[in-house]
Amino acid sequence: MQESQLDPKFGRWALPLVVFAMVAFTWIFVNALSPGSPSAGPGVTGRTTATQPGTATTATPTTVPPPTTTIAPAVVAYVTEIANRKAAVDDFLTREDQINAEWDNKETTGLEFKVARQQLRDLRDEIIAFRDLFKTVAPPAEAPALGPLHVEMGPPADALASAAARIVDGIESSDKGEIRHAALEDFRNQASAFVTAAQRVLDAQPLPAA
Numbered sequence: 001m002q003e004s005q006l007d008p009k010f011g012r013w014a015l016p017l018v019v020f021a022m023v024a025f026t027w028i029f030v031n032a033l034s035p036g037s038p039s040a041g042p043g044v045t046g047r048t049t050a051t052q053p054g055t056a057t058t059a060t061p062t063t064v065p066p067p068t069t070t071i072a073p074a075v076v077a078y079v080t081e082i083a084n085r086k087a088a089v090d091d092f093l094t095r096e097d098q099i100n101a102e103w104d105n106k107e108t109t110g111l112e113f114k115v116a117r118q119q120l121r122d123l124r125d126e127i128i129a130f131r132d133l134f135k136t137v138a139p140p141a142e143a144p145a146l147g148p149l150h151v152e153m154g155p156p157a158d159a160l161a162s163a164a165a166r167i168v169d170g171i172e173s174s175d176k177g178e179i180r181h182a183a184l185e186d187f188r189n190q191a192s193a194f195v196t197a198a199q200r201v202l203d204a205q206p207l208p209a210a
Contacts, residue, residue, distance in 0.1 A: 071208055074140035079205050081137055085130070085153075086198035089160065092127055093191040096167065099123065100184050103171065117171050124164040131161040149201045156194035163187035 102109040103116040134157045139146040163186045170180025 071205075072140065072142040075143045075146075075205060076207065078137070078140045078143070078146070079202065079207055082153075082198050082201045083207070085134060085137070086195055086202070088130055089191050089194050089198075092123065092130070092160070092164075093188065095123055096164070096184065096187055100167070100180065104177070113171075117168070120164075120168045120171055124161075124168050127164040128161045131157050143205055146201055146205060149197065149204060152197035152200065153194055156190040156197065159190040160187060160194065163190055 099116060099119045102111045106112075106116070134153070137150075139150040163183050166183035167180050167187065170177065170183055173179050
């Protein structure tokens, strides 16, 4: 039988070479990768961006549109009517003051008695009609908070008509103007009270912007 020509000590020095080669290959492969980077697939960059400790992240602000508030048509109609009633009382007060001032200065203005009396009578009738019309106005059920505010306008509306009637009585009386002047002062106070109460309604329920 032929004896093997291989060196029986071959495995003793070959194994360390194999281990050394594996370690060297592993070291080269690991250092070829980017530090801290995962394996990147096709079309994906291997470097990632990490948030540094203590660095705040700013979120993109989001604009939230304000909620749309729809006012019931009955409420709009009521508030519009109150705005008109308020403007009417302002006009009554301006005209009442003007007529009485012209009559008090009739020597300068030349206002005749019959003209002044008729103007005051016409104005009285307008104010009485205003009072009667206002009694038909009611706050809408859709806005119950307006009910108590509406009630505040009732007494001055009645008092305006009463004061306007007494102004006519005053100019027709034989006194020197005391009755008319007292009634005019009351008219001013009641007009102010009505306008103030009406403004509370308008403040509580503003009309939508046009």
